[in-house]
Amino acid sequence: MNAINWYPGHMAKARRELVESLKLIDVVVEIVDARAPRATRNPDFDDLFAQKMRVILLNKSDLADDAATDAWLRYYRSQGILAGKIVSTASNGKAQAVRLIGEAASEQVARMKEKGVQKTVRALVVGIPNVGKSTFINRIAGETRAKVGDKPGVTKGKQWVKVSPYLELLDSPGLLWPKLEDQQAARRLAFLGSIKDDILEQETLAWELLKELREICPDALTERYRKLTPETPEADLLDAVCESRGFVRKGGIPDTERGARVLMDEFRAGRIAHITFETPEQAEEERE
Ligand SMILES: Nc1nc2c(ncn2[C@@H]2O[C@H](COP(=O)(O)OP(=O)(O)OP(=O)(O)O)[C@@H](O)[C@H]2O)c(=O)[nH]1
Ligand SMILES: [Mg+2]
Numbered sequence: 184m185n186a187i188n189w190y191p192g193h194m195a196k197a198r199r200e201l202v203e204s205l206k207l208i209d210v211v212v213e214i215v216d217a218r219a220p221r222a223t224r225n226p227d228f229d230d231l232f233a234q235k236m237r238v239i240l241l242n243k244s245d246l247a248d249d250a251a252t253d254a255w256l257r258y259y260r261s262q263g264i265l266a267g268k269i270v271s272t273a274s275n276g277k278a279q280a281v282r283l284i285g286e287a288a289s290e291q292v293a294r295m296k297e298k299g300v301q302k303t304v305r306a307l308v309v310g311i312p313n314v315g316k317s318t319f320i321n322r323i324a325g326e327t328r329a330k331v332g333d334k335p336g337v338t339k340g341k342q343w344v345k346v347s348p349y350l351e352l353l354d355s356p357g358l359l360w361p362k363l364e365d366q367q368a369a370r371r372l373a374f375l376g377s378i379k380d381d382i383l384e385q386e387t388l389a390w391e392l393l394k395e396l397r398e399i400c401p402d403a404l405t406e407r408y409r410k411l412t413p414e415t416p417e418a419d420l421l422d423a424v425c426e427s428r429g430f431v432r433k434g435g436i437p438d439t440e441r442g443a444r445v446l447m448d449e450f451r452a453g454r455i456a457h458i459t460f461e462t463p464e465q466a467e468e469e470r471e
Contacts, residue, residue, distance in 0.1 A: 312358075
């Protein structure tokens with residue numbers, strides 16, 4: 184993996200800026216991708232925001248497995264973490280998200296109230312690239328204030344957005360962590376579009392995705408790509424996708440470049456299946 188591309192220079196700067204903005208904020212809202220809550224959670228944040236009240240929001244839950252999302256919510260709550268599931272492209276979970284932020288700030292609000300002041304709660308929205316931070320803010324604010332895009336690295340600087348007279352959100356650029364030892368987690372970040380597509384080799388990545396999908400949702404995979412069956416040898420998974428779609432070059436050679444691109448697009452759009460890569464039990468095991 185290319186270390187330079189993995190942790191681009193602007194991220195070191197973004198991290199410094201986050202640290203600076205800490206004194207201005209009351210609550211940290213951490214957005215993760217519901218399809219991989221572990222891989223898309225920046226482990227740096229535990230240290231960085233140790234002193235702050237935190238809320239975890241599982242975004243893109245429309246693309247994840249419902250039962251798995253609920254299991255993750257139970258897991259967080261059992262640890263005393265305020266957590267909710269949302270779909271920022273629709274309005275699912277919006278009211279709950281606002282309620283959770285209020286709950287996280289309740290002590291500070293109560294303290295100010297004793298002094299006769301109605302406090303404005305300031306929440307910093309953080310997360311790795313492409314998890315939907317800006318989309319979430321726009322949805323909560325009810326208008327398009329933060330720039331959004333279907334690739335990592337869209338938000339460059341900080342931006343305050345007023346949600347109501349007493350709630351303000353601060354958008355932030357997606358932040359990865361400097362080192363990534365866990366290759367499986369790295370691949371999942373790539374599957375979900377949180378690291379740039381030019382960092383990992385696309386055909387290998389697509390093949391790795393097919394291997395994971397065959398474990399998680401074999402039937403949905405065959406449903407979508409008819410030539411990919413339980414009998415397809417592992418080495419031929421991507422070829423089978425190409426064959427299913429007629430992506431064949433002269434001489435009958437599968438156009439794996441095109442197959443990889445289409446597979447990745449269809450997966451990211453949730454067209455193959457609504458799946459979650461990780462269970463809280465796996466995350467626990469790995470911590471031990
Ligand atoms: N299906 C689905 N797509 C979503 C959801 N939330 C965001 N998206 C899409 O995810 C992509 C990334 O959204 P952004 O809001 O730009 O993500 P970000 O976290 O601000 O990304 P950076 O600024 O690059 O770090 C966009 O294409 C959004 O439309 C969701 O709940 N469901
Ligand atoms: Mg953004």
